[in-house]
Amino acid sequence: MSRLTDLIARAKARDSALGEELEREFKALASRRAFGLNFERHRPESVELPGRPVRRGDKVRVLPPRGSTQRGDPRLWRVTRIDGDGEARVAQVALIDADTSEVAEVAVADLVVVAEFRDFIYPGLVSTGGVTRGGDKPFHTVINGENFHVLEALTYTHRGKIDAIYIDPPYNTGARDWKYNNDYVEGEDLYRHSKWLAMMERRLSVAKELLNPNDSVLIVTIDEKEYLRLGLLLEQILPEAQIEMITSVISAKGVARFGQFSRVEEFIFFVRIGESTVQLGEQNMLDESRSATAQIGKSIDWLGLRRREPTAKRGARPNQFYPIFVDTETGFIRDIGEPITDEVDRMRVEVPKGTVAVWPLRPNGGEGLWGITPETAKRYLKDGYIRSRNYKPEIKQASIHYLPGGTVSAIQDGQIDVVGRDPDGAVQAIYRERKGVIPKRVWNMASHNAENGGSLILSKLLPDRRFPFPKSLYAVEDALRFFVADKPNAIILDFFAGSGTTAHAVMRLNRQDGGRRQCISVTNNEVAADEQAALLKAGLRPGDPDWEKWGICDYITKPRIAAAITGETPEGEGIKGNYKFTDEFPMAEGFEENAEFFTLTYESHVAVGANYAFQRIAPLLWMRAGSEGHRIDELPTQGWEVADTYGLLVDLDRAGTFCEAMAARDGVRVAYVVTDDDRRFQAVARALPEGVEPVRLYESYLSNFRFSMGR
Structure with missing residues (x-):
C-alpha cells in the first residue's frame, strides 16, 4: 500500500488531475469488502443536457451532423472561448483528459453540454404546466431531469422528510432498456451487471439521505436478473434497515420460455427504516381465506413477547433483557424483574x-430481547395484557405472550370488547370492528395483473399511446398502503417514475380516506430506442421541440397524471371505464388533486449567490415549505412577501414588518432570509414566530450542494 501511495504522490506532482483520479480509484479499491458485493464502479456517469445554453468553461460533446444516425464523438471537450452571435456562434474547444493536447473550432449549435456525476451541480426548476382541482391540498410534482441530479436537488428540499420511496428501476434485461453514459447497455456487455450496480448504488446512496430515519420505507421492484445483487446492495447501503423480499404474481398465464420454467412473478424488496412496520391489511395477499371484515366477532390474537429478528440480541436494547418471574405452582406471571446490564450473569439474579x-x-440458547420494556410489561401485567402459558417445570420455561400496542389501544378505544378474564387476569376479548390481517410474503392478487391493472388502464387514460410494461395501478397502491395508510400527510417519492403509476396510486389512497399525501415523480424525457433512429434521420436532435414531444415525460408521464386528475384524455374526451377493487368509481370523475410539472435546470453558483437565478430557485423554496398554495416566483418589490406556507425577506430593513406578517399568518413553516450577514440573519431568526424554520439564502443552498454531496 505504501508503495502505491508513493507512486500516486509522484503522479500528482507531475499531473495533479491524473494523480487525484488515481487516488480516488485507489481509495475505492482499498475500501472494498473482503466478503459481500464487489463490483466495478467504471467511469463516473455523465448525462447530456440538450437545450442547456453552452457557456465558456462547460464540458461538451460534439454532435454528429443533422440527419446522421451515427453515434457522436464520445470524447469530452472544454469550451475555452465563444465568438459570434446567434446561429453563427463558434466555440473553441480543448480536449479533456487526453495524452496530447487537441483544440478545435465547432459551431455552438453542434455542441451539447455534459454533466458528469462527480461534478458539483446547482439545480433549479422551471415550471412547464400543471393541473389544479384539489383546492388547498399539497401539489404532486413531476420533475423532468436526470434522476441522480434530481435526487441531489431534493437533498435541499426533502432531506429526512420522505415517508416512502417506491421505484421500479430498469431490470437490466439486455434489451436496450437503459443507458450508461449515454450508451444502451446490451445483453452481450460483459460489464452490464456491474454497470447496473454502479448506477443503482449512486442513486440509492442519495435516496437514503431523503428517507425519514425514524420511520420510512424503500420499496424496490425487480425480476430474476438482478434480484440477488440488488438484495446484497440494499444490505450494504442500508445495514441498519429491516429488509424483506416478497414474491408477487403479475401474470398468471406466464411467459413461456422453452427449456425453462414459465415466469409469472416479480419480486419486491421492502426496506423498513427506523420504527417502520408492515400494517395490517384487508386480505393476506395470497388468497381470500382470511379477510379483515370476516374477523368481526373473533377472539384477539396474542403474540410471543420475545423479539424474533436476527439483530435482537442481548445488548442491542439495554432495557429489554430482564427476567419474568413465573409462579411454579400456577404457571402464571407473578412479577416483572428489572433489566440487567451486559456484564451481569443472568444466572446470578x-x-x-x-x-x-x-x-x-x-432457540439456540442465545440471549435475546423481550419486545417491550419492563415498565410497559408491569403495566400490562396489571391490566391483563401479558400472560404466561405452557409452563414446563422440568426445563423451567414458559411461553410469554402479550398484546401489541395496536390491540391495547383498540381495547381502550372500545373497538375491541373485553368479554371476560382468564384465572390469571389476562383479558378475553373479541373484535367488535374490522381489524386487518397480517399479509403474507407471496402475493397472488387478481388486481395485480400487469396487463389489466397496468397496460389496460394506461390505454384508457392515453388512447393510442404505448408504454412498455407499466405496473399495475392496484399493485402499487397495495404496496404503499401497508406503510402510509396511517399517514394522511405522507410524502412519497418515485425517481424511476416511468408512466406515473406511483402518483396515480397515491391519488387513489387519498380519495379512500381524505388524505393529503403528495407524490414526487422523477423521470427523464428519453425517447424510446426504436423511435430515435427515425427522428435522427428526419434531422432532429434531443432538445428540438419535435424530438422532446416524444419523450417519456412529455408524452406519457405528465399527460397520464393530468388525465387521471381531470378524468379526461389529452384529446379532451371523458375517460371510459371504471376503477375497480378497493375503490370502484368511474375514471371520468378524476381526482380532487393538484399537480405541477417542472424541468430541472443547471445554474451557475455565481448567479445564484448574486440573486440572479431566483426564478429558478423559487420552486425549490416552495417545495421545501411543503409544495402548498401560492409560490413566490419573483423577488418582491416591497422587500418581503409571505405566501401560504413560507415567507421571503430580501430587504433586511423591512425585517420587523416581515416578522409581524409571518406571525399573523397561520400555517407558515419556513422563513427564507437573503443576506450575507450571519449576525443580522440570527437577529431575524430570533424575531420569527415559534415553530418557523429560518433559512439563510443563499448560504444554505450553496453549502448543501458544495459540501453535502460527498464529492
Whole structure:
C-alpha cells in the first residue's frame, strides 16, 4: 500500500488531475469488502443536457451532423472561448483528459453540454404546466431531469422528510432498456451487471439521505436478473434497515420460455427504516381465506413477547433483557424483574421464592430481547395484557405472550370488547370492528395483473399511446398502503417514475380516506430506442421541440397524471371505464388533486449567490415549505412577501414588518432570509414566530450542494 501511495504522490506532482483520479480509484479499491458485493464502479456517469445554453468553461460533446444516425464523438471537450452571435456562434474547444493536447473550432449549435456525476451541480426548476382541482391540498410534482441530479436537488428540499420511496428501476434485461453514459447497455456487455450496480448504488446512496430515519420505507421492484445483487446492495447501503423480499404474481398465464420454467412473478424488496412496520391489511395477499371484515366477532390474537429478528440480541436494547418471574405452582406471571446490564450473569439474579425466572432465550440458547420494556410489561401485567402459558417445570420455561400496542389501544378505544378474564387476569376479548390481517410474503392478487391493472388502464387514460410494461395501478397502491395508510400527510417519492403509476396510486389512497399525501415523480424525457433512429434521420436532435414531444415525460408521464386528475384524455374526451377493487368509481370523475410539472435546470453558483437565478430557485423554496398554495416566483418589490406556507425577506430593513406578517399568518413553516450577514440573519431568526424554520439564502443552498454531496 505504501508503495502505491508513493507512486500516486509522484503522479500528482507531475499531473495533479491524473494523480487525484488515481487516488480516488485507489481509495475505492482499498475500501472494498473482503466478503459481500464487489463490483466495478467504471467511469463516473455523465448525462447530456440538450437545450442547456453552452457557456465558456462547460464540458461538451460534439454532435454528429443533422440527419446522421451515427453515434457522436464520445470524447469530452472544454469550451475555452465563444465568438459570434446567434446561429453563427463558434466555440473553441480543448480536449479533456487526453495524452496530447487537441483544440478545435465547432459551431455552438453542434455542441451539447455534459454533466458528469462527480461534478458539483446547482439545480433549479422551471415550471412547464400543471393541473389544479384539489383546492388547498399539497401539489404532486413531476420533475423532468436526470434522476441522480434530481435526487441531489431534493437533498435541499426533502432531506429526512420522505415517508416512502417506491421505484421500479430498469431490470437490466439486455434489451436496450437503459443507458450508461449515454450508451444502451446490451445483453452481450460483459460489464452490464456491474454497470447496473454502479448506477443503482449512486442513486440509492442519495435516496437514503431523503428517507425519514425514524420511520420510512424503500420499496424496490425487480425480476430474476438482478434480484440477488440488488438484495446484497440494499444490505450494504442500508445495514441498519429491516429488509424483506416478497414474491408477487403479475401474470398468471406466464411467459413461456422453452427449456425453462414459465415466469409469472416479480419480486419486491421492502426496506423498513427506523420504527417502520408492515400494517395490517384487508386480505393476506395470497388468497381470500382470511379477510379483515370476516374477523368481526373473533377472539384477539396474542403474540410471543420475545423479539424474533436476527439483530435482537442481548445488548442491542439495554432495557429489554430482564427476567419474568413465573409462579411454579400456577404457571402464571407473578412479577416483572428489572433489566440487567451486559456484564451481569443472568444466572446470578435473585429469584423470588416459589417462582422461576423466564428470560428471552433464542432457540439456540442465545440471549435475546423481550419486545417491550419492563415498565410497559408491569403495566400490562396489571391490566391483563401479558400472560404466561405452557409452563414446563422440568426445563423451567414458559411461553410469554402479550398484546401489541395496536390491540391495547383498540381495547381502550372500545373497538375491541373485553368479554371476560382468564384465572390469571389476562383479558378475553373479541373484535367488535374490522381489524386487518397480517399479509403474507407471496402475493397472488387478481388486481395485480400487469396487463389489466397496468397496460389496460394506461390505454384508457392515453388512447393510442404505448408504454412498455407499466405496473399495475392496484399493485402499487397495495404496496404503499401497508406503510402510509396511517399517514394522511405522507410524502412519497418515485425517481424511476416511468408512466406515473406511483402518483396515480397515491391519488387513489387519498380519495379512500381524505388524505393529503403528495407524490414526487422523477423521470427523464428519453425517447424510446426504436423511435430515435427515425427522428435522427428526419434531422432532429434531443432538445428540438419535435424530438422532446416524444419523450417519456412529455408524452406519457405528465399527460397520464393530468388525465387521471381531470378524468379526461389529452384529446379532451371523458375517460371510459371504471376503477375497480378497493375503490370502484368511474375514471371520468378524476381526482380532487393538484399537480405541477417542472424541468430541472443547471445554474451557475455565481448567479445564484448574486440573486440572479431566483426564478429558478423559487420552486425549490416552495417545495421545501411543503409544495402548498401560492409560490413566490419573483423577488418582491416591497422587500418581503409571505405566501401560504413560507415567507421571503430580501430587504433586511423591512425585517420587523416581515416578522409581524409571518406571525399573523397561520400555517407558515419556513422563513427564507437573503443576506450575507450571519449576525443580522440570527437577529431575524430570533424575531420569527415559534415553530418557523429560518433559512439563510443563499448560504444554505450553496453549502448543501458544495459540501453535502460527498464529492
